[in-house]
Amino acid sequence: MLGVFRSFVSITLLVAMKGLFVEAVFSDEAYHIDWQRSNIGPYQCVLPASVAENNDQLLILSTFGNGTMLSWLNKTNGELLERLPLGYPVSDAMIENNKVFLKLDNGSINVVDSMNGFSLDYSPMEFSSSCNPDLSAVRFEDGKVKIMDGDSDLQIFSIDMPQDFKGIRYLQSNEENAFDIMFSTVTGNYSFTSVTDLTSTQTWTRDESLANVRACTYVSPADPNLAQMFLELTQEGSMNLLEAYQFRVKQTLDRLKNYLLERKFSVGAIVKEFLEDEDEATSKEKDVSFGLLKYLIVATETGKIAALDVRDGRQLWYYETGLRDIIKIEALRSDTEIVVFTKSGPSLVFDVTKIEEKPFLVADTNMAPAESVEKISEEGAFLFKGPDGKRFLLQSPLNPITQDIHLLDHNSEELSAFVYQNEAITETWKIKAGEQEEIVAFSSRGEEHVANLGIVLGNRTVLYKYLYPHLAAYATKSEQNVLTVRIIDTISGELLYTAFHDDEVDFNFPINLVFGEHWCVYTYFSTKPVPEQKIAVIELYESLVANERTSEPSVEVDALENTQKPQVVQKAYLYPEVIKNIGLTKTKLGITTKSIILELENGQVTILPKFILSARRVEESQLSADDKKEFMVMPYVSAIPINDQAILTHNRILLTGPDSLLLSIPTDLESTTLVCDLGHDLFCTRVFPSSQFDKLSPSFEKGKLMATVIGLLLICFFLRPLVDTRKLKLKWLVKD
């Protein structure tokens, strides 16, 4: 009886403990793993958003792409409230009675509402610019900006100039002894000060220097544990099996001993540490060892180079190069150096061994002007193409290229292939686009891991993928608005497949193309039969007959004599939004199902798993019972809907401008990849294309697990005497 009571107590205890640790089961990581830097760009004109007395907003005109953008800022704290790209350039502006008169380059004037940017039908009056602040009462003396009284010419207020002061962008006085002033700095900071009763009441600074990223790369921080691990592994390599086993056990025990020593063998401390939320240092250490911490190195159009923490967008350091035509930035020598190339020639090398500190310049050289620079090997060899079409190779003297390298280049008229052989580049073949054709998109198959050779069908047969690595696809437009996509062999130049789309493709919309494992995906906008965004896929197989394989696993084929041709399936789908840019998710080992990253014209970024975009989807009626057993098989439906949960930007609007860089950075966790979209705005997030199969979620309930284990131990502890007495009684044949 007592025993039953005891176990009842312990179970109650267990339930009570579980109750203590209840946490939300669903933990949304939105806004914790992603960040956005919303930029306005260089300010062209700053205006009060309204003439009303209580106006607390500023209206800013800035350049965005080839047009002008209107932005509204909260005057109190500098927070961005709204942005509206106009799509046309404005050269000057005037504000009057909540109307903004925008002067266009050709002299005509558009009128919009100053609070919301709506177009107004209003016949313009005489134009006088409101963009140039009246500086007649301002003096610049002794590193200070002094505001003078108009009548007596006495100083009434003075503010310290920022160090790299450039000018006054805004100066407005509505009542006596009160005014607002905004400075701009050479490095792209805008600082605002509001003065009432001759005392400064509020100040804020907006950093606009990271707008318009032109090139980027990333650096991984060194993991201190990794070096130790490598050392141990190399030591193990020189031992026999038994010794190695003993060695490993000893190392692990040592580690346990150190762990316990550090915590002075206090069980309380260990349990507390286990249950506690981790502090910043441990979470950073974890992010380093899982490869979730990367440093983005970006170069902006004004020549600023900055390092950003990819987890939160924090800027670690910046370097003003003053180079306004940076085309490439790359990390070299196991992420200890970064090299910067420009169109006009100057090239810089930085030492970033200590990535968290401002780097120092190692070399400043002048190269020949280049149209494009392409990294062609991991050792740091680059292919340059000059404005005259001449090509040359820059390679590291320590790691010269010894084997032949095949290169493929393209412009809007032709594809040209080269081979680098015996230290010279020779052209091998050339494909010209047709008479009235123009190459509008190109993508070659990247060299990455492919985990599966084939696709397992529902009846346990296999369809073999065509995994020949030297493939590329390009799209051309013709005068009849026909889009043609061709797949070629990049070594021989042979045409492997051609797809036409003659549904009146509108080439004013973006054409995008990416090449993945054994497929290529492209997007276009066509106007027939109804205007619609299309997304199409071409898949290549060794054979379309299940279990038929033409390649021999053990035979290495010479790419110049490759006679195996792919068999092709193709499908097109409709998509509800205009697609601006596309990319592919990259993971460390390529086991995670690939997804297509779509940047939409409406400012959202979303992902689309490749299995949805399959060329082998057929209508429901044609699917056999066996077919339905295939992994993630779906019947063909012409329209692909947007899944709200796949929208990476949540309810943010991204303005990335015409040349956005969409990139995916693999981490050391196979499930996880970092996706960034950089341009006018900067955005990064973490993506799990097949969910987080290799990581416990942050909401994983450690507390509950511990309580359950302890509860079970307690139950065992109390049940044991009960069982022992029972056994004893049984032996003596005593009845209860």
Ligand SMILES: *[C@@H]1O[C@H](CO)[C@@H](O)[C@H](O)[C@H]1NC(C)=O
């Ligand atoms: C923007 O202007 C540049 C050069 O001025 C031009 O090459 C480009 O096509 C323009 N882009 C758009 C979208 O009009």
Ligand SMILES: *[C@@H]1O[C@H](CO)[C@@H](O)[C@H](O)[C@H]1NC(C)=O
């Ligand atoms: C501006 O910011 C202040 C302080 O945070 C806030 O009280 C005010 O409502 C904001 N104004 C607008 C228009 O958002």
Ligand SMILES: *[C@@H]1O[C@H](CO)[C@@H](O)[C@H](O)[C@H]1NC(C)=O
């Ligand atoms: C100026 O250009 C705008 C669009 O760019 C056009 O709508 C307007 O008619 C032009 N005005 C004149 C006077 O040409």
Ligand SMILES: *[C@@H]1O[C@H](CO)[C@@H](O)[C@H](O)[C@H]1NC(C)=O
């Ligand atoms: C620009 O402003 C930001 C935010 O106040 C500040 O951290 C940064 O140091 C400033 N940059 C310069 C060059 O002054």
Ligand SMILES: *[C@@H]1O[C@H](CO)[C@@H](O)[C@H](O)[C@H]1NC(C)=O
């Ligand atoms: C397995 O399924 C595929 C696709 O439906 C079909 O082509 C193939 O003939 C089937 N193989 C066998 C052995 O049933």
